[in-house]
Amino acid sequence: MWSGSSTSWRAMPRMACGRTCHCAAPPRSASRSLGGSMGRAIAQTMATLGVDLTVAVRPPPGGPSAGGYVTHRGRQPRRRDPGADYVINVLPITAQIRDVLNRELLERMRRGGGLIQMGRGEHLVEEDLMALIDEGHLAGASFDVLRQEPLPADHPYWQHPKLRITPHVASGATPHAVAAQLVQSVQELRDGQPLSFEVDPGTGY
Template identity: 45%
Template structure:
């Protein structure tokens, strides 16, 4: 029984070493290191080559290296009997909440404006009490962002494609998107990427927002129709956007986002997985699998998260 760490383009050494530290007896292979495919029962993956897992006849579990799992669930060739798990990590959650708050405050207080425009003149800024922040996606990360923004004093609401338990803030349902958008001045996208949410940040959605609304996308680049955003910012309907995720990463140098004065770019850094923080739960699931017990943090493949 062996473990495969597969993360093309990302150095797996820190993961392999931490796995060995946490479970010295674990036999680990780092792709594309030579290994016997029949021995692999547990895979830890990030953006694996499409179709590769169909070649592992005894694979039981694929564990995502991060909170996102669309890089796994979007592969149609993963055998149906293989369980997919995701990471739930307090540090990732805290980092995401702090990052979104920083982007919101940068927008409200024009924190980058003076440096970018070499201007010493004070600028008018937007008040916290005048904003209605709408968080699209109120799972683990989204719920934490809602709580952080609420604690600062923002009026916050959420929108979810699935019913959510009672909350201290209003959570709009799937059929209430128009109502949610109509009162939202800052949109934060934290939706999982599914067939239903792909391209959801498009012109039709933007038109339903009040004039001057602002977009923050820290979910996936495939949520955003890029040319629609550019058009709606250039026409003045949207005041701008902060984007941390993109359809193609790294974002090409020639991409118009780089030069646009109302679009802020960060290189997918909202929350970064620390192997030391998350390997213990990967090892726990490995042990549970070997003992025939149910693993934790299972992804519902029919939902995509």
């Protein structure tokens, strides 16, 4: 679930396959997800629930993989790979991965799967997703981000029985966390150390 943006993200179906847990004592399962550094906490949590994870990563992970999940650094997906039960997206937005959650990727998911969309609205081709839900291929989706925010009060998504919508609150920073990052950045600047929270204009995040 560590990742970044590059043309390699055009090959993300390989990186988003798996199975999630459905009971208190779940069997071992496989799950693959899409996301930036925010995905680290998701990956660790899923691993504690007994889910085998395959992790997509652009830069090398900062440490060893928790839970024994496997990383793939932009490898071309194999067509024979099984599809995902769930895709969890927490990617940053760049030009290379705009519209990456499209029919080509989503229809490779297992029948009855679902999308958890927490990245950016521009990642998802909403018409493709809704078509796959209406066709019965996907069971539904959870949106924390959409292309149009806020949605108009009369938008059909509000009443759709297979959608869940939250108001862009999947990730929030407390004042304490922001202050701690600020202090850390000042200390790193003072000491001539690499900045932990530096934005790279070359990658776009």
